[in-house]
Structure formats: structure tokens, C-alpha cells
Amino acid sequence: xxxxxxxxxxxxxxxxxxxxxxxxxxxVTVVVADRxxxxxxxxxxYYFSREVQPWQSLAHxxxxxxxxxxxxxxxxxxxxxxxxxxxxxxxxxxDGVESTIPYDxxxxxxxxxxxxxxxxxxxxxxxxxxxxxxxxxGDTFALERYLDxxxxxxxxxxxxxxxxxEMAEALTVRGLTVTQLQRGPEVLSTLDPELGSLVRAELVHxxxxxxxxxxxxxxxxxxxxxxxxxxxxxxxxxxxADLVLVVVGVRPNTALLxxxxxxxxxxxxxxxxxxxxTGLPHVWAAGDGVVTHHRQLGVTYLPLGxxxxxxxxxxxxxxxxxxxxxxxSLGTQVVKVFDVVAARTGLRDHEAAxxxxxxxxxxxxxxxxxxxxxxxxxxxxxxxxxxxDGRLLGAQMVGTRGAEIAKRIDTYATALHHGMSVAALSxxxxxxxxxxxxxxxxxxxxxxxxxxxxxxFAAAH
Amino acid sequence: xxxxxxxxxxxxxxxxxxxxxxxxxxxVTVVVADRxxxxxxxxxxYYFSREVQPWQSLAHxxxxxxxxxxxxxxxxxxxxxxxxxxxxxxxxxxDGVESTIPYDxxxxxxxxxxxxxxxxxxxxxxxxxxxxxxxxxGDTFALERYLDxxxxxxxxxxxxxxxxxEMAEALTVRGLTVTQLQRGPEVLSTLDPELGSLVRAELVHxxxxxxxxxxxxxxxxxxxxxxxxxxxxxxxxxxxADLVLVVVGVRPNTALLxxxxxxxxxxxxxxxxxxxxTGLPHVWAAGDGVVTHHRQLGVTYLPLGxxxxxxxxxxxxxxxxxxxxxxxSLGTQVVKVFDVVAARTGLRDHEAAxxxxxxxxxxxxxxxxxxxxxxxxxxxxxxxxxxxDGRLLGAQMVGTRGAEIAKRIDTYATALHHGMSVAALSxxxxxxxxxxxxxxxxxxxxxxxxxxxxxxFAAAH
Numbered sequence: 001x002x003x004x005x006x007x008x009x010x011x012x013x014x015x016x017x018x019x020x021x022x023x024x025x026x027x028v029t030v031v032v033a034d035r036x037x038x039x040x041x042x043x044x045x046y047y048f049s050r051e052v053q054p055w056q057s058l059a060h061x062x063x064x065x066x067x068x069x070x071x072x073x074x075x076x077x078x079x080x081x082x083x084x085x086x087x088x089x090x091x092x093x094x095d096g097v098e099s100t101i102p103y104d105x106x107x108x109x110x111x112x113x114x115x116x117x118x119x120x121x122x123x124x125x126x127x128x129x130x131x132x133x134x135x136x137x138g139d140t141f142a143l144e145r146y147l148d149x150x151x152x153x154x155x156x157x158x159x160x161x162x163x164x165x166e167m168a169e170a171l172t173v174r175g176l177t178v179t180q181l182q183r184g185p186e187v188l189s190t191l192d193p194e195l196g197s198l199v200r201a202e203l204v205h206x207x208x209x210x211x212x213x214x215x216x217x218x219x220x221x222x223x224x225x226x227x228x229x230x231x232x233x234x235x236x237x238x239x240x241a242d243l244v245l246v247v248v249g250v251r252p253n254t255a256l257l258x259x260x261x262x263x264x265x266x267x268x269x270x271x272x273x274x275x276x277x278t279g280l281p282h283v284w285a286a287g288d289g290v291v292t293h294h295r296q297l298g299v300t301y302l303p304l305g306x307x308x309x310x311x312x313x314x315x316x317x318x319x320x321x322x323x324x325x326x327x328x329s330l331g332t333q334v335v336k337v338f339d340v341v342a343a344r345t346g347l348r349d350h351e352a353a354x355x356x357x358x359x360x361x362x363x364x365x366x367x368x369x370x371x372x373x374x375x376x377x378x379x380x381x382x383x384x385x386x387x388x389d390g391r392l393l394g395a396q397m398v399g400t401r402g403a404e405i406a407k408r409i410d411t412y413a414t415a416l417h418h419g420m421s422v423a424a425l426s427x428x429x430x431x432x433x434x435x436x437x438x439x440x441x442x443x444x445x446x447x448x449x450x451x452x453x454x455x456x457f458a459a460a461h
Numbered sequence: 462x463x464x465x466x467x468x469x470x471x472x473x474x475x476x477x478x479x480x481x482x483x484x485x486x487x488x489v490t491v492v493v494a495d496r497x498x499x500x501x502x503x504x505x506x507y508y509f510s511r512e513v514q515p516w517q518s519l520a521h522x523x524x525x526x527x528x529x530x531x532x533x534x535x536x537x538x539x540x541x542x543x544x545x546x547x548x549x550x551x552x553x554x555x556d557g558v559e560s561t562i563p564y565d566x567x568x569x570x571x572x573x574x575x576x577x578x579x580x581x582x583x584x585x586x587x588x589x590x591x592x593x594x595x596x597x598x599g600d601t602f603a604l605e606r607y608l609d610x611x612x613x614x615x616x617x618x619x620x621x622x623x624x625x626x627e628m629a630e631a632l633t634v635r636g637l638t639v640t641q642l643q644r645g646p647e648v649l650s651t652l653d654p655e656l657g658s659l660v661r662a663e664l665v666h667x668x669x670x671x672x673x674x675x676x677x678x679x680x681x682x683x684x685x686x687x688x689x690x691x692x693x694x695x696x697x698x699x700x701x702a703d704l705v706l707v708v709v710g711v712r713p714n715t716a717l718l719x720x721x722x723x724x725x726x727x728x729x730x731x732x733x734x735x736x737x738x739t740g741l742p743h744v745w746a747a748g749d750g751v752v753t754h755h756r757q758l759g760v761t762y763l764p765l766g767x768x769x770x771x772x773x774x775x776x777x778x779x780x781x782x783x784x785x786x787x788x789x790s791l792g793t794q795v796v797k798v799f800d801v802v803a804a805r806t807g808l809r810d811h812e813a814a815x816x817x818x819x820x821x822x823x824x825x826x827x828x829x830x831x832x833x834x835x836x837x838x839x840x841x842x843x844x845x846x847x848x849x850d851g852r853l854l855g856a857q858m859v860g861t862r863g864a865e866i867a868k869r870i871d872t873y874a875t876a877l878h879h880g881m882s883v884a885a886l887s888x889x890x891x892x893x894x895x896x897x898x899x900x901x902x903x904x905x906x907x908x909x910x911x912x913x914x915x916x917x918f919a920a921a922h
Contacts, residue, residue, distance in 0.1 A: 009899065020922050021913070043895045046834055057833040061899075162894075204531045230797075255831035295890075306893045309900045313887070327888035334892035372518040373507055401900050406897040407868030410904075414875040426774070429756075429874050431795035431804050432767045433623075434504045436867040439471065439521075452482070 002027045004089055004103040006079045006256070008037030010285025010305050013060070014312025019320050026206065026320050028071040029101060031091060036137040037077050038066060042305055044140050045166035048147075049173045055140065059131030075100075082106065082260040084280050105282050108257050108270075109312060112288035112303055114139075117247065119158070119228075122218035129221050131244045132164060143245070146417075152242030153177060156228055157250040158216050160187035164336045167245060168208050179209040181228070181241055182249075186212055188331065191396050192348055194363060195382055198398040202340040210237070210414070219244055250303060252289040266291045267301025274325045276315040281299035282321050286311035295328035295417065296347055296393070297355055302331050325404035328403045332413045334406045341401050343409035346394025346416045349384055360387040360457070364449035366442035368403035370434040373375050377403050381446035385422040387454055392422045411443050422447045463708040464780050465550055465564040467540045467717070469493030469503065471766050472748025474521070477532045477774025480781050486782050489532040490562060492550065492552060496536050497598040499527060503766055505601050506627035509608075510634045535562075540667045542565065543721040546728050556751035561750055566780035569731075570773060573598075573711035573749035573764055577709065580619070580689075580707065582680035589676075590682050591704045595624060596711065598763050604706070604875050605719045613703030614638060617689055619677050621648035626798045628706060629669050641701055642689070647673055651794060653809055655824060656843055659859040663801040672700070681706055687836050696889035711764060713750040718770030727752045728762025735786045737776040745780050756789035756837025756878065757808055757854070758816055763792050793874045795867045810845055821848040821918070825910035827903035831895040838864050842907035846883040848915055853883045853908075854897035864897040864899070870903050881907045 127142035160182035188194035222237035288303035336345035352359035379399035508706035537555035588603035621643035646658035749764035813820035840860035856873035
């Protein structure tokens with residue numbers, strides 16, 4: 001049995017590890033386009049903030065660790081074609097030499113590439129011009145080299161999602177003056193604006209110039225100075241800096257699979273079932289290149305590292321004859337921005353409404369632990385529940401680092417996994433000690449506040 | 462409708478708040494034996510460590526806050542008898558004046574009293590002699606007065622449960638030399654010894670002299686010096702100090718209800734059903750004085766503040782005509798001892814075996830967040846699962862303060878609430894960002910380690 005996994009990131013490595021764990025007799029080859037298998041792409045901003053040094057630390061596992069599991073790595077090797085009938089993968093190495101790899105099972109984890117959001121100029125300007133995307137270790141080295149060589153004093157970050165916010169922090173820590181441009185009305189558009197505004201306040205507090213409602217259409221370079229232009233409030237908008245970083249999401253890399261006959265669906269990603277089968281015989285796929293089964297929304301496209309790990313693990317088990325199922329995503333996410341932590345799971349109001357649910361959302365503020373004990377901080381918690389059947393639909397939280405935001409969102413995620421009602425959250429036997437919580441945890445205080453709000457709303461109508 | 466709640470602690474106040482919340486037309490009277498309604502008994506150790514000052518801060522709500530909800534408080538009033546037929550409560554005030562209070566519904570939350578564990582001398586020696594129990598604000602003031610007046614330099618704490626450990630920290634912080642005596646083989650006997658030993662190491666690191674395997678049978682006072690004696694390793698044991706604090710658990714206060722005809726059960730506590738009915742007409746009970754419905758063990762006795770809050774809320778709803786059910790405890794607990802946090806939920810090996818389950822336990826160590834990001838610390842996680850059907854039975858964790866231990870145990874508690882298998886924990890969509898977690902959270906790494914351990918164990922047998 002020879003399993004070939006394409007991709008050295010979360011999906012590919014998870015597939016390889018799972019197959020080897022369950023059956024050490026399986027031969028596993030991982031085909032990696034660059035020299036950096038199993039690097040933590042989510043950790044890149046902390047390399048730029050210099051909290052993580054050297055860059056080699058970003059590897060989840062070293063090359064030696066990976067080979068010690070019994071898998072074979074083929075680095076600097078590009079997968080160029082799949083012969084589904086012949087169960088053969090064509091590859092090209094760094095020297096341009098082409099060859100083929102026979103397989104019994106293939107897992108394609110080619111991931112995604114940075115979106116350029118239709119911004120003109122990105123086709124002509126690149127890292128050497130001070131215009132950067134950020135998605136791979138190659139991008140990382142290019143940006144670091146530019147920072148070293150050119151000592152830019154100012155940066156424009158186009159985009160204020162997770163990576164954009166983390167890079168705003170990192171470049172600020174590095175001493176650059178940062179302007180953050182966001183298309184929507186508030187940063188971190190994955191949260192409702194009333195919670196996103198708390199994240200913006202933290203950015204502003206640390207000197208980041210945040211400009212929302214800004215649609216950027218082009219980047220140009222003139223005399224060593226970079227200028228982004230677009231529109232804001234219906235008028236023209238432009239801003240200049242020494243460095244431009246565009247981080248506005250990703251698009252799935254699907255060419256290899258579609259050329260082999262695979263279909264694409266949500267978000268242009270490759271269609272897979274919950275067993276991570278592409279429908280092509282013996283061809284599995286996982287990670288940022290495939291559609292996401294969402295427990296509440298059905299099939300969507302929501303690429304996340306945690307999901308890629310889970311999908312890869314499922315694919316690895318099934319590729320060697322198992323019958324695992326991806327249980328589905330809830331879109332659970334958390335981000336630290338300076339000393340603020342923001343998290344979400346499940347659906348927000350408009351997402352639930354679009355899914356024909358009857359959402360009601362309410363924001364409560366509850367202390368992370370008993371106020372009498374030093375260091376208590378308020379957590380803003382926005383609960384979305386279905387006002388018809390009382391089911392929990394989603395939760396968003398913003399609070400201070402140290403307030404256990406990340407693991408509090410996990411309680412909601414676990415509750416959502418089981419389709420709990422908002423009211424039933426009060427039945428959960430959660431832990432309590434005054435320095436770390438309350439007899440009713442903040443998670444439960446917010447759900448009780450939601451119940452009261454629905455009751456009051458019903459009484460008033 | 463007149464609801465009378467006896468007891469100013471968690472159960473009584475929760476009952477009163479819930480009744481008033483659901484129906485503001487209900488008259489609610491709370492009969493409180495002392496002058497300190499709604500104080501956080503769990504916070505007392507932080508008063509002694511001087512992290513919480515003044516003592517008034519320990520109130521969850523002030524007297525005025527409580528009265529603003531529309532409830533009536535009768536302080537310094539002891540409930541002396543229940544006329545079930547006549548729906549009348551007899552009380553005696555601080556001046557010894559007896560009177561009666563008619564009720565439509567009665568909730569009894571008389572709580573528990575400190576156990577003396579059969580230690581002789583405790584009947585003769587009291588706070589003025591330097592021998593203390595600790596369960597009420599009265600006990601708190603007595604101990605504080607003794608510390609102020611006598612400036613003891615050394616203390617013996619008999620017991621190493623939650624309060625014992627927190628008081629060992631508090632008195633150490635106050636400058637006393639503390640000896641902690643524990644009957645079992647390891648401190649914090651609610652955890653398995655391999656995890657309890659991590660807590661002991663933290664105590665020792667901070668100068669606490671921990672002596673385990675020690676059975677104390679008497680306390681004596683001679684010439685101002687207190688001596689505890691007992692046995693250890695089959696031989697005689699004694700130790701002397703300026704102060705002795707006995708914190709070895711509690712026993713339920715049941716006299717009021719048993720005199721009225723209520724039955725007692727597990728742990729000598731009053732029997733109630735999951736609606737918190739005593740079976741006596743219109744008489745409800747909740748808190749440390751009643752049996753605990755445990756989701757895994759059935760009826761047991763496991764007094765905890767979180768449980769008293771939940772039971773009181775259920776009683777308050779039912780007393781005014783509702784039909785709420787206490788969903789049951791999982792014994793979820795957490796304690797901070799200096800800079801270590803220890804938590805548990807569900808069952809341990811021997812508890813599960815006694816309940817005729819087939820437990821298998823395995824301890825894993827996983828970082829709280831990605832090791833490459835500064836400040837990562839290891840968490841020891843012991844998973845107990847059923848090796849027959851793979852169900853999660855319980856989890857124990859010890860880690861560093863700041864490692865989100867309290868809210869990580871909540872993920873296990875929520876999973877247990879739903880009867881999840883250990884394997885299904887890997888299906889949970891938990892949050893991830895490198896400074897606060899891992900793509901597979903520590904919670905999932907430990908469950909995957911348990912799965913591997915079971916597989917290896919099965920393969921070897």
C-alpha cells in the first residue's frame with residue numbers, strides 16, 4: 001500500500017501522520033512544493049514581531065521528526081498531473097526533471113493562494129518593490145529581506161482579518177507606523193461591529209491608523225514610494241507608505257484536481273464528501289483547497305488550519321481503508337491583537353437569517369472572574385440564539401488576554417456541536433474558583449442575559 | 462404568593478432571585494441566620510491572603526442590591542421549626558424573640574457545617590484558643606481576630622482539600638510557617654496522586670511543610686502551644702504550632718427538615734428529587750444540605766457552590782409553579798494553589814470501577830499553546846474513558862496559572878454532559894491561535910493519546 005499526499009502543510013502532513021499511526025506498514029510519501037514541510041503558517045506574524053526566532057522554530061515538527069514517523073518527504077517537488085486511471089502522479093523537481101510516482105491512494109492538499117481582490121498593480125509590483133502578500137515561508141523570507149534591506153518606516157496593510165490584525169501588531173512592534181485599511185465598516189468583519197470596535201480600539205491604542213470603509217483598487221510605485229488608491233465614502237481615497245502588505249483572504253488551489261476531473265463547488269473549492277473523497281477513484285482531498293462541511297450551514301468554503309488538520313486526519317484514515325467522517329466545522333476562531341482576544345463560533349445574526357433560521361442576538365458583559373479578586377476584566381459576549389426554538393446558534397467574545405477567552409469560546413463550540421439550547425447552557429457543570437471564574441461562569445451569565453432579553457422582547461411585542 | 466427561603470448563602474439567594482426574576486409579583490422573604498447574606502464563602506481564603514479587602518467585598522451582592530430585587534431579608538433570624546400542615550415557619554431573632562412566618566412555598570437551604578472528623582479536643586478548644594474551623598463569616602472574623610491579637614508564627618492545617626490548600630497559600634502569604642497534614646497519600650485527594658503530586662510540589666516550593674498519610678485524632682493546648690497528635694505509618698505522630706485550622710469537609714445541616722418529616726439519604730443529606738422537592742407538601746430544599754443528583758453516579762452527596770446555585774435556581778422556579786429539573790452534577794471543580802491550577806470533572810478510575818464501568822486512564826502532557834510562542838507551559842491531563850464503549854468518563858488537569866486550565870476542564874465537562882466518546886473529542890471545532898492554543902488543542906491531544914494507549918494496551922493483551 002502506497003499512499004501519496006500532496007502538500008506539506010496541515011492537510012498533507014495530517015493525512016500522512018494518521019495513516020502511519022493507524023497502520024505502520026503503509027508506505028507514505030509526501031510531495032512538498034517547497035523546502036518547508038509542516039510549518040505553522042499561523043505563526044508567521046510572531047516571526048515578524050520577533051517573538052519567535054529563528055524561523056525554523058515555526059516548524060510543527062522538524063524534517064527529522066517527520067521522517068522518524070516513517071514517512072518519505074519529497075521536497076521542492078511540484079505535482080503537475082494526476083493520472084487517475086493509471087494511479088500515477090506526475091511531478092517536477094527543482095531542477096525541472098519530470099518523473100512519476102505510482103500510488104494506491106492519493107490525497108491532494110494543495111491548499112490556497114493569497115487573493116489579490118482585483119487590486120491592479122499587484123501583477124507588476126512584487127516583494128522587491130515593497131509590495132507583499134503573505135501565505136508561505138517564501139513570502140515570509142521575502143518580506144523579512146525587504147524589512148532588513150530597506151528599513152521601511154511606514155506600512156499599509158490592506159485587510160483587517162486575522163492575519164492583517166496580527167501583522168499590524170507585528171509591524172508596530174517592529175517600529176513601523178502602520179495604516180490598516182479595511183473594506184467593511186469595522187475591523188475583523190468576522191465579528192459583529194459592536195465587538196469588532198473593541199478590537200479597533202486596541203489597535204488605535206497602540207498607534208495603528210485604522211481606516212474602515214475603504215475599497216482599494218490599485219497599488220502604484222513612484223520614486224520608491226508606494227501609493228494605494230481606491231474609494232471611501234463615495235469619494236477618492238489614497239494613502240502612501242514605504243511598504244504595502246495585502247492580506248485579503250485566499251482562493252483555493254484547484255487546478256491539479258480539476259484537470260483530473262474533479263468538480264468545484266462553494267467558493268470555487270473542490271467538492272469532497274464528508275469522507276474527504278473527491279469522487280475520483282482513490283483520490284482524496286483536504287485542506288484549504290476543498291469545500292468545508294459546516295454543521296449549521298451545510299457545504300460552504302471556510303478554510304482554517306484546525307479544519308485542515310481534521311480533514312487530513314479523516315482522509316488519512318479513509319485512504320488506507322477506514323471509514324472516518326469529518327464531523328463538520330463551526331467556524332470557531334480566535335485571534336490575539338496586542339492585549340485583546342477576540343473569538344467566535346457558529347453563526348451571527350445575518351448568517352443565521354440567510355440560513356432561514358430566526359436569530360436573536362444579545363450582548364452581555366460579564367467579568368472573567370469574581371470582581372473582588374484582583375485582576376478581574378470584563379468580557380463582552382454576544383449570543384445568537386433561535387428565538388423560535390431557543391437553540392444556541394453562535395457566540396462571539398472579546399476580552400483581555402488572560403481572561404480565558406479562547407477556551408471559553410470552546411465551551412460554546414462544544415455546546416453548539418450538540419445542538420444545545422441557550423437555556424441549557426445553565427445546566428452545564430462548569431468549573432469555579434474565585435480567581436478564575438464565577439459560580440455562573442461568564443459563558444452562562446451571557447446565556448441567561450439572552451434568555452431575559454428574549455423574554456422581555458416577547459413581553460413588549 | 463409568599464415564598465420563604467431559609468438560608469442566605471447560594472441556595473437561598475438563588476431561589477429568591479430566580480422566583481423574583483420569573484414573577485416579580487411573588488413576595489419573597491429570605492431568612493438568614495447571621496448578618497451576612499450572599500457572601501462568597503469560596504472567597505474567604507483571599508481575604509486572609511489580603512488579596513481581597515475589606516471583607517465586605519466578599520459579598521456577591523450588597524444588602525441594598527438584594528433588596529433592590531424586591532426580596533425581603535430577615536437577618537440574624539434562626540429558623541426553628543416547620544409546620545408543614547399549617548405552612549408556617551417558626552423563627553427566633555437575635556433577641557430570642559420567637560415568631561412565625563406563614564408561607565405558600567418554603568425552600569430550605571440550611572447548608573452544611575464543618576466536619577470535625579472525630580478529632581478529640583475540638584469540643585473544648587475554640588477560636589480563642591487558636592483552634593479554628595472555617596465555614597462562615599463568623600469563623601472568618603474569629604480567625605482574623607486571632608491572627609491580629611496573637612500574631613501566631615506557625616500554623617497547622619489539618620486537611621488538604623480545596624479550602625485547606627487555599628488557606629495554606631493564604632497563611633504562607635501572611636508570613637506564617639505552615640504545616641499541612643493530609644490523611645491520604647497525596648494532597649488534593651479529589652485528583653489521582655500523580656496529578657496531586659504536582660500540587661504538592663508547588664506547596665513545597667513555597668515553603669509549606671506537607672505531611673501526608675497522617676491521621677489526626679486529637680488537638681490539645683498546653684502553655685499556649687497547640688499540639689495535634691495522631692498516627693502516621695503505623696506509629697505515633699505529633700506536631701505543634703501557634704494556630705490549628707481544621708478543614709476536613711462538611712456535614713449537611715438537616716435537623717430542621719428531618720424534624721418536619723423529611724428523609725435523609727446519601728451522605729446523611731436530605732433526600733430531594735431533581736425538581737428539588739423534599740416530598741413534604743410545598744417544601745423545597747437545595748444546597749449543601751441535600752443530596753446531589755450526579756449525571757454519572759445517580760444520587761450522591763457532593764456539596765459545591767456551583768451546584769447550590771443551580772439547585773436554588775431550579776427550586777425558585779418550581780416553588781412558584783414551574784417545572785424545572787436539576788440536570789445533575791459532574792463534580793467539576795478547579796482550585797488555584799499559588800501559581801498552579803488543578804481541575805477535574807467526571808469520574809476517576811476507582812470511582813468509575815465502583816459504578817461498574819470499565820475505566821482506563823491515561824495521562825498525557827501537552828503544551829497550553831504552540832511551543833514556539835513565548836510562555837508555553839505543559840499541562841498534565843489525565844483522561845478516564847470506558848475501554849468497552851469508548852465513552853469519556855472524566856478528566857483531571859494540572860497546569861500553570863494562565864494556561865486556561867479552568868476553561869479547558871469546561872470543554873471536558875460539556876463533552877461529558879453529552880456523553881461523548883473520547884474519540885469524538887477530536888471532532889470538536891475548538892479555537893486556535895498560536896499564543897493561546899494548538900491546531901489540536903491540548904484537550905484533544907490528551908484524548909488522542911488515550912486512544913493510542915487503549916489501542917496499544919489491546920494489542921499487547
